[in-house]
Amino acid sequence: MNKVGDVAMGYGQLATRPVLAWALVVVGARLPVAMAPLALVFLVRERPGGYAVGAGLGSAYVIGEVVGAAVLGPWLQPHRARNQLAAGLAVGAGAFAALGLLPHAHPPLLAILAVLAGAAPAAAPGALRTLLTSQLPEVLVVTALSAESVLTYAVWAVAPALVGVLALNLAPSLPLLLAAALMAAAAGGLRALPRGWAARADDRRGAHLTRTLLRAWPSYLTGAAAMSLLALAELVLPALLRQRSIGVGWAGPLLAGFSIASAAGAALYGLRHSWPGSPRAQSLILLTAVAGCVTLMATTGSLPRIAGALLVAGLLASGVQVTRALSLREALPSSAHAAAYSVMYAATGVGYASSAALVGAVQTAAAPSVAVLAGVGLTLLMVATSALAELGTRRRASVTPRETECGHGAHAEPSPRGPRG
The missing domain is CATH 1.20.1250 (Growth Hormone; Chain: A;)
Incomplete structure (x- = not known):
């Protein structure tokens, strides 16, 4: 209570x-x-x-x-x-x-x-x-970020x-x-x-800001992966329903259900101030789960199962939106947050367009279900790349303190990582 x-x-x-x-x-x-x-x-x-x-x-x-x-x-x-x-x-x-x-x-x-x-x-x-x-x-x-996601999905x-x-x-x-x-x-x-x-007292624009923003590229890749899954759900669903001999008119209610589930998921994520694991880890796990739901949507022939897969995908996808924003807050100083959010916004657009182009090309030679699976494969490739980059960053972070204790790297550039918020 x-x-x-x-x-x-x-x-x-x-x-x-x-x-x-x-x-x-x-x-x-x-x-x-x-x-x-x-x-x-x-x-x-x-x-x-x-x-x-x-x-x-x-x-x-x-x-x-x-x-x-x-x-x-x-x-x-x-x-x-x-x-x-x-x-x-x-x-x-x-x-x-x-x-x-x-x-x-x-x-x-x-x-x-x-x-x-x-x-x-x-x-x-x-x-x-x-x-x-x-x-x-x-x-x-x-x-606040969860409430923002609820508002966005609405x-x-x-x-x-x-x-x-x-x-x-x-x-x-x-x-x-x-x-x-x-x-x-x-x-x-x-x-x-x-x-x-x-803004921080040492905040500088131009090349310095660009280098700072590039440090968070795994998070941008995660955002692109999330939007590529959304493209699969929105763009291929009507053709997929037709392939399964299901009325195409169901596409509207199914996508509306996806949006409602996403709003509910964002509200549920905000029920706690923190969840187990880092936001980066949460984001990658949730993305993989959403990819599994989209795969189920592509491989099942039952309307209730397609609807269930989309509802669960929506419930989890909103968590990805919140956690990727939290990831940027952890990775970058507060003075770079607004710029990083904008770069993330651009990355999501690229992810959506890339997935749309891929499934459009695949559908010219294969069934819609195959196009969805190809899109899921692209998404998982982006997720794996982002996860490997995150692992490399953690290893370097664990090595740096030991090097500093031994007197190495004394003149290295200070880390731009700032407090959350």
Whole structure:
């Protein structure tokens, strides 16, 4: 009962005006991101070859996100991050508005606007996470990250239905105009949040930050692996159901169940302030388990078993999202957290795109189930590479103190590893 009380107190301590204001800004910033790919398809689907054009626009948007997160995230200045985020969100809102107001423009122009809509606000997810955790005591960080995951999965569950209702019943351009309004509101709502976060006295940008961020590459690889599994679940499921002679209409409810289970899993992870093992170890174990669930989904022919595999996969996948954020917090100094989250965001986009490309190529010559297994193989390769890199890092860390005691390495560069948070 004491643990239950501690949990209630942990989540209850987040129910403050600053955190609620942060949550509203997050919804305004992320709901447009979740709506964008499908909204772009609905925008041009009535044109000749509209679905192909829409898929191209969606790809352009994702490319913009990846590039924007990788470039703009490290560029953020801790002491003035709020103003920089507001500028990025405002530009993104303008790009979304232009897309909605120019539905009949030439595809190249629409593609440029889609890239801009994806790139300009791409630093927001990582920076908003840092704005939250930098204002909280360390004991609430796991709970806060779990709550953030619940909010994210809820947004992604609502977005497709919202786009469908608006585009099919009112106007194809309305989802993009709503996205513009939401992103503009998020830019204005940033005034209720802190100006930024504290930077270390010895913090330097440029090459120093790049070297610091590269230290966490195994965590980025873990993020890419997690998103590659999500791509398998989302992109191949309809074809897999058809292969098993199951109605393709089940794909929607199954993916909705996956999102609901993911939100529940994130909430469950936040029930404790710490779990056995390091976040890196937890992440790798959970990823392997999710890969097993996706494998079961591909090899079974029963709808209840497919549904069960997806529900368990969703329950575990949310833990991966939280633990990879915790891994970055452990591996890097606090001044690099926002940039690292943005690089992770870019890595997840690359993982999703890589898995999509692989399963698309395999499906041209093999059954959807084989494509899923090929994607699982790619994921496990990334997991194994990340685990080996982590093992090597631990061995070097265990050797370094002994070398220092013997007088070696006295002039080595100080470790950038800082306290968690």
